[in-house]
Amino acid sequence: MSEVTTLATQPSKYDRLIEAARAEAPAATIVAHPCDETSLGGALEAAGMGLITPILVGPEAKICNVAAEHGLDLGRWEIVDVPHSHAAAAKAVALIREGKGELLMKGSLHTDELMHEVAASATGLRTDRRISHVFVMDVPGHAETLFITDAAINIFPDLEAKRDIVQNAIDLWVTIGLGEPRVAILSAVETVTTKIPSTIEAAALCKMAERGQITGGLLEGPLAFDNAIDPEAARIKGINSPVAGHAEILVVPDLEAGNMLAKNLTFLSHADAAGIVLGARVPIVLTSRADSVRTRLASCAVAALYAARRRAAQLAAV
Secondary structure (H helix, E strand, O other): OOHHHHHHHOOOOHHHHHHHHHOOOOEEEEEEOOOOHHHHHHHHHHHHOOOEEEEEEEOHHHHHHHHHHHOOOOOOOEEEEOOOHHHHHHHHHHHHHOOOOOEEEEOOOOHHHHHHHHHOOOOOOEOOOOOEEEEEEEOOOOOOOEEEEOOOOOOOOOHHHHHHHHHHHHHHHHHOOOOOOEEEEEOOOOOOOOOOHHHHHHHHHHHHHHOOOOOOOEEEEEEOHHHHHOHHHHHHOOOOOOOOOOOOEEEOOOHHHHHHHHHHHHHHOOOEEEEEEEOEOOOEEOOOOOOOHHHHHHHHHHHHHHHHHHHHHHHHHO
16 A cells, blocks of 8 residues: 555644645745755645645756656646755745745755755844744644754753743744644753753743743643643643643754654654744755655645745635
């Protein structure tokens, strides 16, 4: 059975997001350097499902050779010819700045290469919000979709950066129609102690939410991982909170902790981990060569749905 056939027959928490995105107009998507089977095939698969309208940016001959070698139909999709991956990253960002796309998608180039162009102060896609990454995780055996942030961009974020990281994740959750999220600010323990600075920052973030500096979600922290997601663990520790034991967004202390958490869930619990970068002018889809078809489609769906709902909100405000 092919992976695409398996995708259609196995249930997933991603299915609702994919169907919601398909109900919207496809998002114009700039795909930077789709020069291998995984990145080109993923973009074309998402286009075929009506999630995106891709503009392929990279060496045209190489893109055509990959398509021919793997039986991929480039169809009517536009190709913007540039000589190499660095030029593809720069051109992709420039096309976004020109208003040619609502999404940016990473192809077969290094994440650092793309994000360097995104983060450039004069020519990039920065806003007044810190750029951050969210894993949208489907964990077998766990009832809720889990967001884990930030496990890919900010290495050791300070309190101000964490405020943006939290707000980015909340905005994504709310905008794609999942309701009001329960947000756990994670640390090693659930008590505030000067010996573990992340517990102090967790408490500060919760106070910031009380004072309206973070909006749209219910925050609790510090929480250890067990009493963030397991109601019995929270009960044993005597934590009485609507978030404890029922968290939907997990905010990690730093990239090391978040990356290990996400990969533990992926490789030990066989979770799917879709990924999206927020805080730039447009959402950015960061796919990996190891991603399954479902995960790549879910990443596109979440980003496309987010872009569509933002577009609708902007039109309604005019």
